[in-house]
Amino acid sequence: GAVVSQHPSWVICKSGTSVKIECRSLDFQATTMFWYRQFPKQSLMLMATSNEGSKATYEQGVEKDKFLINHASLTLSTLTVTSAHPEDSSFYICATGWAEQYFGPGTRLTVT
Amino acid sequence: ILNVEQSPQSLHVQEGDSTNFTCSFPSSNFYALHWYRWETAKSPEALFVMTLNGDEKKKGRISATLNTKEGYSYLYIKGSQPEDSATYLCAFTTGNQFYFGTGTSLTVIP
Secondary structure (H helix, E strand, O other): OOOEEEEOOEEEEOOOOOEEEEEEEOOOOOOEEEEEEEOOOOOOEEEEEEEOOOOOEEOOOOOOOOEEEEEEEOOEEEEEEOOOOHHHOEEEEEEEOOOOOEEOOOEEEEEO | OOOOEEEOOEEEEEOOOOEEEEEEOOOOOOOEEEEEEEOOOOOOEEEEEEOOOOOEEEEOOEEEEEEOOOOEEEEEEOOOOHHHOEEEEEEEEOOOOEEEOOOEEEEEEO
């Protein structure tokens, strides 16, 4: 299967700052990257779908101006949480693939 | 949002015991059912993809069955080993999007 890396694995930031999460496909070209979020004791929920060279598609209820997604190359997609607040504290994970999802290891974000 | 439920939420078993978990999903608009094994700090690892009603898949001591008419899948682990300790995640897909359960956390006690 495809190998996806994600960085950082965990991050703590202060309220009001921005955090960038990188997701890289290491052994293939990912035209599409899915970004999920998981709150404690809940399931992975799709936030947005990024497509290389075009604008991301956001799920209902996800603020596109707060969660900036960039997919400028076939190997890199980034998610930037802007003006982070404590309620943004969550586990963020990227995945690629349509028939099968290949995941990164995820990023634990804590906003203080 | 389609509801995918997994049970139990967690369980502890003794090494050598066999165990099973359940994944329930909508029986309409079914395309495929996926099982993943997810260890802490690692990427979820794909175990099985099942598409046909009555499908049975096996990988070593782990097997899975699928009933699309009633909307459930079972994952079985025979002779559990400590290295089987992980969260087992199922996902239902309509072909357009994946919908995940909350996972079953398995701890195998040596």
